[in-house]
Amino acid sequence: MVNIEYLTPASPEERKKYYREEWDIKQVPEYIVHSIQEREFGFDHIGRGPNDRYKVFQTPDLLKRFLKVRTPFAAYCSVAFYDKPRRRDRWTKAELVFDVDAKDIPIRTCECEGVCEICLNEAREIVLNIIDTLKGDLSLENIHIVYSGRGYHIRVLDHNIMSINSDLRSQIVKYVVGAYVPENEYSLDFEKVSYEHFVIPFGYPNVFTKRFKYAILHLNENSDLDEVNKKLLKDILKHRQLIELENWGMFKNKIGPMRYRKVLKGIASMNMSLIDAKVSIDLKRILRLPSSLHSMVSMKCTEVKNIETFDPFDDAVPKFVYERK
Amino acid sequence: MVSVAFINPLSDEGKMIVRELGEFNGVLSENDDLMNIVTKSRSQEISNDSFIPRSYFDLALKRIEWYAKKKNDRNFEHKQYDFLFNQDIIKFDVIAFYLLCQAIGVKYGPNSRESRVLVESQGKLIENRLSKLSKTERNLIVTNILNSLLSSTHLKWTFFEDLISSKKLKMHELILDKGEIILEMDDFLERFSYKIHGRKPEKMYEALIGDRIKEQVMIKMVMQNTENYIQQVGERSHREIEPNPILLELADKISEVLISSVQTFGKGGSSYGISIKASALNPKSFPPCVKKVMEGMKSGGRNDAIIMFLTPFISYARLYPSVFSENITKQISDVDPTLSIIQNEILPLIFGAAERCNPPLFEDQPQDKVNLNAKLGFGMHQHPELKNEGETTWYTPMSCEKVKIHLPSLCKPDETCKKIGNPLSYYNRKLWAFKKEMKNISNNKDK
Ligand code: SF4
Ligand SMILES: [Zn+2]
Numbered sequence: 001m002v003n004i005e006y007l008t009p010a011s012p013e014e015r016k017k018y019y020r021e022e023w024d025i026k027q028v029p030e031y032i033v034h035s036i037q038e039r040e041f042g043f044d045h046i047g048r049g050p051n052d053r054y055k056v057f058q059t060p061d062l063l064k065r066f067l068k069v070r071t072p073f074a075a076y077c078s079v080a081f082y083d084k085p086r087r088r089d090r091w092t093k094a095e096l097v098f099d100v101d102a103k104d105i106p107i108r109t110c111e112c113e114g115v116c117e118i119c120l121n122e123a124r125e126i127v128l129n130i131i132d133t134l135k136g137d138l139s140l141e142n143i144h145i146v147y148s149g150r151g152y153h154i155r156v157l158d159h160n161i162m163s164i165n166s167d168l169r170s171q172i173v174k175y176v177v178g179a180y181v182p183e184n185e186y187s188l189d190f191e192k193v194s195y196e197h198f199v200i201p202f203g204y205p206n207v208f209t210k211r212f213k214y215a216i217l218h219l220n221e222n223s224d225l226d227e228v229n230k231k232l233l234k235d236i237l238k239h240r241q242l243i244e245l246e247n248w249g250m251f252k253n254k255i256g257p258m259r260y261r262k263v264l265k266g267i268a269s270m271n272m273s274l275i276d277a278k279v280s281i282d283l284k285r286i287l288r289l290p291s292s293l294h295s296m297v298s299m300k301c302t303e304v305k306n307i308e309t310f311d312p313f314d315d316a317v318p319k320f321v322y323e324r325k
Numbered sequence: 326m327v328s329v330a331f332i333n334p335l336s337d338e339g340k341m342i343v344r345e346l347g348e349f350n351g352v353l354s355e356n357d358d359l360m361n362i363v364t365k366s367r368s369q370e371i372s373n374d375s376f377i378p379r380s381y382f383d384l385a386l387k388r389i390e391w392y393a394k395k396k397n398d399r400n401f402e403h404k405q406y407d408f409l410f411n412q413d414i415i416k417f418d419v420i421a422f423y424l425l426c427q428a429i430g431v432k433y434g435p436n437s438r439e440s441r442v443l444v445e446s447q448g449k450l451i452e453n454r455l456s457k458l459s460k461t462e463r464n465l466i467v468t469n470i471l472n473s474l475l476s477s478t479h480l481k482w483t484f485f486e487d488l489i490s491s492k493k494l495k496m497h498e499l500i501l502d503k504g505e506i507i508l509e510m511d512d513f514l515e516r517f518s519y520k521i522h523g524r525k526p527e528k529m530y531e532a533l534i535g536d537r538i539k540e541q542v543m544i545k546m547v548m549q550n551t552e553n554y555i556q557q558v559g560e561r562s563h564r565e566i567e568p569n570p571i572l573l574e575l576a577d578k579i580s581e582v583l584i585s586s587v588q589t590f591g592k593g594g595s596s597y598g599i600s601i602k603a604s605a606l607n608p609k610s611f612p613p614c615v616k617k618v619m620e621g622m623k624s625g626g627r628n629d630a631i632i633m634f635l636t637p638f639i640s641y642a643r644l645y646p647s648v649f650s651e652n653i654t655k656q657i658s659d660v661d662p663t664l665s666i667i668q669n670e671i672l673p674l675i676f677g678a679a680e681r682c683n684p685p686l687f688e689d690q691p692q693d694k695v696n697l698n699a700k701l702g703f704g705m706h707q708h709p710e711l712k713n714e715g716e717t718t719w720y721t722p723m724s725c726e727k728v729k730i731h732l733p734s735l736c737k738p739d740e741t742c743k744k745i746g747n748p749l750s751y752y753n754r755k756l757w758a759f760k761k762e763m764k765n766i767s768n769n770k771d772k
Contacts, residue, residue, distance in 0.1 A: 136502075136503065137501040137502065137503075137504075138482065138501065138504055139481075139503050139504025139505070140504075160481075160483045161483065164486060164490065165490055165705065166695075166705035167490040167491070167492070167704065167705055167716060167717070168486060168489055168490035170705075171489060171490070171492075171495075171496045171497075172496070174496075174497070175496050175497055180497040182497075183498075186532035186533060187532075187537070188528075188531055188532055188535075189460065193528065193532050195524070195529065195532065195533075199523070199524060200529070200533070201517065201520040201521060202500060202502060202516070202517045202520065203499075203500040203501060203502070203507075203533070204496075204497040204498075204500075204501070278692065281705065282692055
């Protein structure tokens with residue numbers, strides 16, 4: 001890797017250079033350009049948050065002109081569609097969004113201050129897991145990924161779910177991240193049968209099993225889980241290669257059934273903070289505009305075409321960073 | 326076999342019964358057939374005339390009363406309502422159901438408390454009626470009704486959008502695969518049996534889905550349809566010139582039944598020898614943690630302190646202080662039917678505390694208001710409105726233990742704290758002591 005100065009704020013000159021020389025309207029995703037008149041835009045001109053809101057552009061060209069003239073510190077665009085976006089009036093629908101910020105992942109294995117290659121990669125794994133469930137169990141289509149500058153946004157534009165309310169969004173979130181503690185006892189007519197989540201290879205229990213595995217394999221001795229004390233954490237770490245080998249029954253035995261239940265609860269509640277759920281349930285949220293500059297870290301918010309090959313330190317670094325001395 | 330209309334009055338069979346009745350006239354008059362069926366129900370209590378409905382009109386009210394009392398009255402006696410489970414009553418039952426929908430639709434509309442109670446009561450009635458059937462019969466009728474409610478065997482989960490978002494059905498308890506909800510055993514086996522190892526797929530189906538989930542889906546769909554029907558009636562009634570006076574009278578009586586059942590709420594004893602009644606707040610009796618938040622928070626945790634901690638505390642302390650001793654779940658409208666106390670007393674207190682925070686809460690975060698509303702049970706909306714009530718649950722106050730974990734800076738225990746486990750109990754105890762003192766003072770004065 002070239003030795004350049006990463007992740008430091010961009011100067012006003014660098015912002016100008018970026019918007020006037022490098023930025024191109026073609027980098028704004030289709031799904032935004034197409035609906036540009038129905039969305040609200042917001043801008044942060046001095047680095048104190050998006051105070052310049054309720055902006056509307058009738059054509060992509062006008063957006064282009066605005067960005068080239070104002071070269072904002074940050075640019076945002078609503079996930080919501082309105083009949084009257086200038087007043088945020090007559091809401092019609094909104095994308096379903098998952099915001100995975102590498103810096104906020106509670107079980108990241110790096111110890112960096114902001115973000116680094118390790119935690120960004122972990123954010124990407126989490127994104128892939130979520131998308132897997134969105135496509136599989138929920139059969140949603142029209143899913144897009146954006147590199148946000150510090151993590152990823154998943155943006156779902158499936159017409160079946162764009163008009164759903166916050167409550168349903170929050171249930172979807174909990175389902176896909178694995179935030180419900182799975183049942184382990186079910187009643188039949190005259191008996192109770194017990195099935196742990198890991199023997200059920202479908203439905204929510206299966207989603208949970210995958211999330212559980214991911215979480216267990218990313219814990220370390222400093223991890224902080226509800227219901228899990230130091231001793232239990234130590235035992236989890238000691239036996240976790242059993243889970244890597246899919247030897248779940250043995251793992252549960254080693255931990256003990258009561259304590260296993262605690263681990264389930266701890267992981268389920270931790271899973272909820274893998275993403276910023278507030279963003280997902282907010283029907284009027286504005287999100288960083290793909291193609292715009294994240295000036296705090298000097299990275300481009302970028303539409304990810306192929307998540308398998310996407311490398312933020314290659315694909316999302318603006319040219320001016322390479323020119324820094 | 327049991328009639329479909331006994332479980333789903335909105336079915337074709339049910340509609341037929343209504344059509345046969347034709348005119349409304351006569352719903353008020355005494356009906357010997359009805360009274361006969363009631364008195365002949367197997368374990369019906371007939372010692373008191375008031376237990377026996379004499380007309381369609383009476384029966385409609387009994388249906389609501391059954392639900393309200395069962396939920397709220399500790400002295401509820403099943404035997405007084407046994408006729409509701411006698412299948413011979415079907416014709417009368419279906420008509421009573423339609424009377425209720427129409428009365429409530431015309432007078433209160435679909436977002437009212439009355440509507441909510443009717444919808445819930447229908448659900449409970451179905452559950453109880455099913456539980457009295459044999460397994461085969463039960464399975465048969467459920468399948469039968471489901472088939473008529475679901476137009477296709479491929480059931481997209483988004484079809485249940487309303488049921489899921491109102492939490493009538495829980496997404497994680499349904500089995501979803503490729504966007505569809507799996508209900509039938511054949512379908513289940515086809516999709517999953519090759520993946521299942523060391524367990525019998527059929528048994529797994531029975532446990533995870535089986536009759537239980539099918540029944541749930543069926544019941545919840547009938548409930549949703551009931552709600553929709555009430556809405557249709559409401560919309561239609563706007564176009565009509567004059568609603569039938571019988572319906573209006575029934576509507577008034579329904580409200581009366583609900584109000585009188587709420588009043589029996591307070592019967593439960595209390596550990597202090599007097600009952601804790603809802604009354605104006607007395608901030609002097611607040612525990613240290615609440616006093617601290619009321620002064621305004623200067624540091625972190627403002628959000629949780631106001632929304633998660635203060636909001637439930639203030640609302641329960643004012644409206645339902647005996648929640649823990651009575652242990653009956655309520656919604657705010659059960660105790661503040663017009664929401665006037667919420668608007669005029671509770672929210673101002675909470676907003677006051679929020680403003681005293683540094684920086685003030687709610688200023689630029691509409692989402693916070695939404696969260697606050699959610700904690701009061703009014704869903705994810707900006708303002709409390711009856712039509713949204715029940716979308717979320719009314720949060721009960723945090724225990725001291727939780728306060729100590731989530732908001733450790735608030736807890737500054739004093740002597741009274743040693744005797745309680747929840748800030749609300751602290752308040753009740755102090756309030757009681759305070760009242761006793763006041764009484765003593767005034768008694769002394771009298772002397
Ligand atoms: S012990 Fe309970 S009531 Fe007392 S200050 Fe702490 S949290 Fe409040
Ligand atoms: Zn890192």
